[in-house]
Amino acid sequence: MSRYQAPLRDIRFALFDVIDAEALYARLGFAGAQRDVMDAVLDEAARFTENVLAPINAIGDEIGCAFDKDSGAVTSPPGFVHAYEQFVEGGWNGLVAPEQFGGQGLPESFGVALKEMIDAANLAWGNYPLLSHGATEALKHHGEAWQQEAFLRPIVSGRWTGTMCLTEAHCGTDLGLLKTRATPNAADGSFAISGTKIFITAGEHDLTENIVHLVLARLPDAPAGTKGISLFIVPKFKVGRDGAMGERNAVRCGSIEHKMGIHGSSTCVMHFDGAQGWLIGQPNKGLMAMFTMMNTARLAVGIQGLGLADRAYQNALAYARDRLQMRSLSGAKFPDKPADPIIVHPDVRRMLLTCKSLIEGGRLLSYHAATLVDVLDHTSDAEEKKRADELLGFLTPIVKACLTEWGVECTYHALQCFGGHGYIAEHGMEQLARDARITTLYEGTTGIQALDLLGRKIMQLQGAGLQHFLGMIQAFCAEQSGNAALAEFVGPLALIAQEWQALTMEVGKRAMANADEVGAASVDYLFYSGYVALAYWWARAVAAADASSPTDLKTAKRETARFYFARILPRTLAHAASIRSGAAPLLTLDAALFDS
Ligand SMILES: Cc1cc2nc3c(=O)[nH]c(=O)nc-3n(C[C@H](O)[C@H](O)[C@H](O)COP(=O)(O)OP(=O)(O)OC[C@H]3O[C@@H](n4cnc5c(N)ncnc54)[C@H](O)[C@@H]3O)c2cc1C
Structure with a gap:
């Protein structure tokens, strides 16, 4: 099994010594973000991720999720529910959520440090609360007051989780092709949602009493293509305008996928059969509302690449210091031992230093990008807001694509440092390499991030x-x-x-x-x-x-x-x-x- 120790020293160096986040948070008016508070939270986050999440990472991979086709229920791997209960009890779910909905209101960029630790400790588990954060963002920015009251509090508290339902069998990258329909229900202002979504992360599971799906669908007579897509909120159990949870909605998991990695994260086919849904934001402007969610989700997936790379590197480093093979080309460095540790060999150092430089550099790149979310949300200076928006838009595809591709590269280098032992399941290195592979695919492939960067952020927005x-x-x-x-x-x-x-x-x-x-x-x-x-x-x-x-x-x-x-x-x-x-x-x- 691979080990994990939260890299608190480098996280603090990045946040406080290089980015000077403390001064930024004070300027932006974050009352609770003093250094001593943040240090204590980081220590606790390290304890939680190292002691609760990391030990169930391999079990999640070995056992995976189970699906009951009669009931449509999904059971998460052993230990996942209990870890989630501890996560919620510890208040981690609401760390960066708005205080008005029960969150702690800490800066988004500070939450990224927790996110990195969660992903490194147990990426598959981390996918359950991940999309709650995206749903919070979409509702915060585009939800009506009653929707915020009814849905945000239970999501922020961790009682419910969120999902993002975009993909259909014939449309992944090209969302303009999507077919899921939304028909108005005249009586109460809700809509009947019908269609099938595939590959839905955490679409069904046993961690929470309700699941809130954010679904892209077409209204009757909507224009073709991306201009005719609207966003709906569709809970697993119906929710009234007063926030009360009611009967089961007509949404059901049809099956779960068997996949290369993140076995503990349920990837679901979701059938919507006239399910009750509520429009979020303006009709036909759903893609714009969903982008609010997608940008934070893209940064978050970049952090997944970073976390996995770091865990893999930590294990490779320990192994390279320990494993004795051959002598250094320039003469024995440890003559008292039967051979030198492999860390003396230039090629092993090439792999380790590639990881170290991409991880520590990537940490700065991504943490800084996340501070722009804080600036965007909290500055009152219009010029600063515009700058943060443009810079964040430019950096988001770079963070998402580079950190995930480097995550794949680093987990492979780390595996290679173990030689044949890296390929054997016992050390956990192959799990990290398999888990990392999805990060370059979901939330928009690397190729699509690159088109966003060059086609949109450079060409359309004039760089x-x-x-x-x-x-x-x-x-x-x-x-x-x-x-x-x-x-x-x-x-x-x-x-x-x-x-x-x-x-x-x-x-x-x-x-x-x-x-x-x-x-x-x-x-x-x-x-x-x-x-x-x-x-x-x-x-x-x-x-x-x-x-x-x-x-x-x-x-x-x-x-x-x-x-x-x-x-x-x-x-x-x-x-x-x-x-x-x-x-x-x-x-x-x-x-x-x-x-x-
Ligand atoms: C484990 C897992 C979890 C997922 N979770 C979710 C989820 O929670 N919610 C959700 O909605 N979806 C989810 N997805 C779907 C995921 O986001 C899509 O698979 C992804 O966006 C790619 O879509 P696709 O698979 O249809 O590939 P396609 O769109 O068919 O693309 C195939 C290839 O063509 C390339 N390509 C396509 N168009 C272009 C172009 N114009 N220029 C250059 N290259 C192009 C792509 O980069 C890719 O390499 C998940 C997928 C997986 C496997």
């Missing part, structure tokens, strides 16, 4: 978010220009920031002439952007460590940053070359000749 990020890099480089100790990072960072801008212009020009250029460049552009963004955060990490950290941390940050700049940042060269090769190499081979 406003990129300009803000480049502004952050320029300001940092200017501020550090006299700091000789940082010159080895600041110089290359300033240069690559210029190339990023030039490359963006090149792609933009080409795309004006041929729209396929966007699709051809998008994934390379996304990774190029992710690696440059991480270079910025690594340079900032060294600056912050130099300013106040103990010697071991200072040295570790500097040496890891050197590794990142020397060994990982050059991946941008290959991405830039691919981008510059244009669409032709991808499009000239006729589809009929792919098997010739």
